Amino acid sequence: MAVDQAPAAGQPSDIHARQLAGLDALELGGGTSSGLASRLWGRTWPMLLAIAIVLAIWQGVVWSGRWPEYVFAGPAETLGTLGERLTDPEYWQAIAVTMRRAVTGFAIAVVVGLAVGAVVSRIKVLRAAFGSLITGLQTMPSIAWFPLAILLFGLTESAITFVVILGAAPSIANGLITGVDYTPPILLRASHVLGFRRLQLYRHVILPASLPSFLAGLKQGWAFAWRSLMAGELVVIIAHQSSLGERLYYDRELADSAGLLATMIIILVIGVGIDLLFETGDNALRRRWGLQQVRN
Amino acid sequence: MAVDQAPAAGQPSDIHARQLAGLDALELGGGTSSGLASRLWGRTWPMLLAIAIVLAIWQGVVWSGRWPEYVFAGPAETLGTLGERLTDPEYWQAIAVTMRRAVTGFAIAVVVGLAVGAVVSRIKVLRAAFGSLITGLQTMPSIAWFPLAILLFGLTESAITFVVILGAAPSIANGLITGVDYTPPILLRASHVLGFRRLQLYRHVILPASLPSFLAGLKQGWAFAWRSLMAGELVVIIAHQSSLGERLYYDRELADSAGLLATMIIILVIGVGIDLLFETGDNALRRRWGLQQVRN
Amino acid sequence: MTAPLTERAARRAEGDEPAVRLDGVSKIYGQGKNGLLALDNISLSVAPGEFVSLLGASGCGKSTLLSLVAGLDSPTAGTLSVGGRKIAMMFQEPALFPWLTVSANVEMALRVQGVAKRERRQRAAEFLDIVHLGGFGAKRPHELSGGMRQRVSLARALAQEADVLLMDEPFGALDAMTRDLLHDELERIWQKRGLSVLFVTHNVREAVRLGDRVVLLSSRPGKVAEEFDVDIERPRVTDSPEVAELASAVTARLRQEVLRHGS
Amino acid sequence: MTAPLTERAARRAEGDEPAVRLDGVSKIYGQGKNGLLALDNISLSVAPGEFVSLLGASGCGKSTLLSLVAGLDSPTAGTLSVGGRKIAMMFQEPALFPWLTVSANVEMALRVQGVAKRERRQRAAEFLDIVHLGGFGAKRPHELSGGMRQRVSLARALAQEADVLLMDEPFGALDAMTRDLLHDELERIWQKRGLSVLFVTHNVREAVRLGDRVVLLSSRPGKVAEEFDVDIERPRVTDSPEVAELASAVTARLRQEVLRHGS
């Protein structure tokens, strides 16, 4: 068999070429060889394509005439409604109000979740007593909490925040607990020998070791926070503050298909935006841990 | 200094005793030295104590007279209501209906989440196109999906299942993706050399390696499924089938504090029960991986 | 028995198709000014059935070289070919699957080949016997000592039944006795199967004991500093004067290399 | 210079309080019929300032012994005391924190001691210099070779400035040159600080080169098979005939042990 020849750029041919193609799929987001612009574009075009495909299918369904337009609005009408809303400063305010609440609630939930997760994951008795309750709380629909929230906080934003925290904190705590449980024992042994104990051990070893799992918990927590918020914004309506949750409700209440779809798009866009933030953190983490370097 | 003496059972004294006490906190659920009964008891008493404490605080608040009984029912009344309901076969049927729906929806969501997570985590273009959409979908309140669900499935149980799947599948997919992302590169390298490719690689290496994270995703997915179900059971009320979600709704509707609290307790108990199942799986996993053996 | 030395040397010289061939291979980790030139213009080939030992200071690029050959990474420059041969590799770490028993870890090598379950188990047991871990099939990796894990990893690599075997310090964590026993086993299997072996070690005597040829890498960047043909009749003994003699020659050269690059 | 040998031997004999003392220590992993007796009735002590090398076949219980001494595990039977001394340990694996740079990994040892940041960094750099990893402080563990990681782990253990140093095959992944250099460094630091060292290795010459005493463990279950006092003047050289002579005596005894237990 003749000696394989490959360009100096270094594509080994033959069996290797195939093996590498297989491994290439593993190496995501680590394309450090191209410029920033082309990397951004590589990140963007699949998204744009996906959007285009979704729009096409959507339009197709609408044109098929399966449902009347007022039951299922088409892309044109929906995007029109969306455009209208986005030119309305009040709508932006509604988004701002909701975002503010989400961020506040989430921030407190992170603190609470961190504290609860830390304590429960490390203290045996508390783990046995409350460990399973955390998931139990997660499964409790937000709506069940509102009577209590209103009793405690009245019709204030605190009532909403309370429910948001109850929604998000368990996820965050659970993420941390999973991370702690799966911290490699050798690292715990090493830090024990180094003299790390209790709080220091927690801060310098367990927390960073749990970070990937904690980050996953944060992401889930955000989703819970957001959903709880949407529910909460209906129950506790605060004067002079329109909000996204309220908008969603009215779109449904008025059976306004185009409006509902427009609001859903906004929610999706915000969700995707937040995910991109998390993803950035996650990528940084994986780079630091050397997890993107699958091939060397 | 005199030589330390310790019993043959092997408690090293001095600095070691203290170090071990610290590490003991790490070793949860691994108490293999005691019999099954005493282990069960060790697992149970903290829970019972926690319940007792919660009941005491609850009763205290009620006795403080801060709120009238009809606004905030006490433990006695609530447990009375709970007892009444639990002797009513119809209530059990409602629970059964809800559980059936939850399990069905969750099972399908696991399959969907697994497939989506598998594809998205391993194929670069799809990851870029849909990766962030998964979290986006998670943040979408179930209520927004119902108009679509009803359009697609009419007023049937399928509509509920659809929304449950949309609620749970993203979490499950995300759990898997995190797991895949954090699979130790050395294991991927080893399996590549062993000749594992694509589906085989996925099945025999990536999936088991991602199991801890996947399990965490399942837990979160269950919570989402359950919450979506509670919302769905209100929107699509199906003939001849009373359900827990409906009960929750009517308890609120009737301003029935005791009833609401009783339903909340049921939901919590189910949630805790499910968590215990997950925990069993998780413990088995950790034992197999050698993660409970922190001290050797 | 291997082919006589002269014959093998001749085969190499004649340009017979090598099992592994590196032509001016370079590898740079990272980019730009953070880039690290790990391997610089390495040309090296391993003939079919040849046992090549690779020596070099810590961090000189031996593991990098093996992972290029295994196709786990691609060279920054140069050509690399294994002529479609099947490659087995034993990593520097044990790299066992923590969720599988010891036996199942070895079976993983057979699983891809589609061997049936019963046979898989039986053959895994055989390979575990070879590495002196007969009764440990049902244990999990975390219940083994460091050296035992390394031996499981060896058993797994042997079970792959590949044409080319890459070994990265396979006996580093073993005591001298066990090491000697495994040298014999490895030599036996190598001869029986006609394997091509690329064997990284820090133990010069071991390199000489096992290799048809000893290749010395220099450090930063990794280059081939010198090659030694080992003209000692097999079976060899690690403590034999011939081995000791060549080993001290190699050691002297190695010392020179390390000193040249400073500490 | 260490104290003259006779003096040290006398001190041990006189029952001077040892730095590490094991009295009839046993360790059983698992329970009931699945239980594995890893260590059986071990009595051993290390005098303050003494350097004890520990030899034994793979899987005989050396790492288990170290982790008992480090307080990472408790013996099933027997008494163990370190008299409140501070213990540093270097594990068989590098056990580095993957999220920290090399320098930060070494700094972790200083962090618990409450050393200020600037000083921490500086001292970490010094220790990295000692293990010949001067320019690698800013890298992350995954960017290092196996031997380099092991050296970082060594730097970290040295940075702990403990009274007792436990080392589990610390130089297993290093080439002979680097190993020699580090032997000198380790000996220097040991003498300067008056450390008590318990040193596990598979390299008999290394054990003799460094140890005041060489302890031989037998396998399954681990017991003390024999102790050798090393009566060779320091500074010693690994290739010296005295070292070689004692090493071959120890090797013979070790071989006998291994063979007695069968393969």
Added chain:
Amino acid sequence: GSSGTTGTPGSGGSSGGGDKLAEVRLGYFPNITHSTALVGIEKGLFAKHLGSTKLTATTFNAGPAAIEAVFSGAIDATYIGPNPAINAWAKSKGKAIKIIAGAASGGVFLVVKPEINGVEDLKGKKIATPQLGNTQDVALRYWLQEKGLKTDTKGGGDVNIVPQENSQTLQTFATGDIDGAWVPEPFASRLIQESKGKVLIDERDLWPNKQFVITHLIVRQEFAAQHPDVVKQLLEGHVEANAAINADPADAAKTVNAALEKLSGKPLKPEVIDSAFKNITFTNDPIASSLVGSADHAIKIGLLEPVDLNGIYDLKTLNEVLKAKGQPEVADK
């Protein structure tokens, strides 16, 4: 406990227990049947009578939240439908609230697909109501029972009753999932105009005087006891608002639609609001007979435990106000 609301944030603003209350908190729904509140607030009629007492209006989207707010003392009074009021009365054993005025009557229809021409065609059909056990649901079931058609709370029987939110009814009616719906305005008008539904029954025809309550005003008992003057001022505003609506319905409709747009982001179509407005009567009379009658029906078809509604009304102040204005007084029977 009578310590009730102390400590609840901003409860009543009863700072000094002095003569003038700082703030009164009123709840209502952004809903056409709550036009009294919408007009009263928009036109400043409540504010006019309350004087220095500030009116803080809070909107709700559903009865339970409003009742929870009343129970917890977060609001003092609210406009609300008959069912939540009865539930609140029953649950608190008559301690929490009182109905102090009526607000609206009528505006409920059975809208069906065009091919359904009479009660006999309803057999085997699916009819939606807003919610199991609410007034509309009870009315439908009672009416069907009188017509000899069997139903049950599980959706079985001769006619399948499917409780669902009104907004969803619009969708399921359009897609043909349901054959009709017993719904209040403006959903009835929307079903008719958007989905070509037709009116089979106007609920007014089933009641004496063609009147039945759809919205009324309730107040927290404790608040009423502490601040009878404020309650009176509130009622003065309420009466004036209803008077304004009845004096110029077209203008009121416009005001209401503007208010709805502000609250929900989108106005109703003019045709819908006009037709809906025509079908609703705004009256101060709580039409006690219909509340009691509806409750009786509910008990008869087994949807309500027997409940003693005696004392749920406190119309003394309303009657004072009406008397002062020279309008006919209303009765609580």
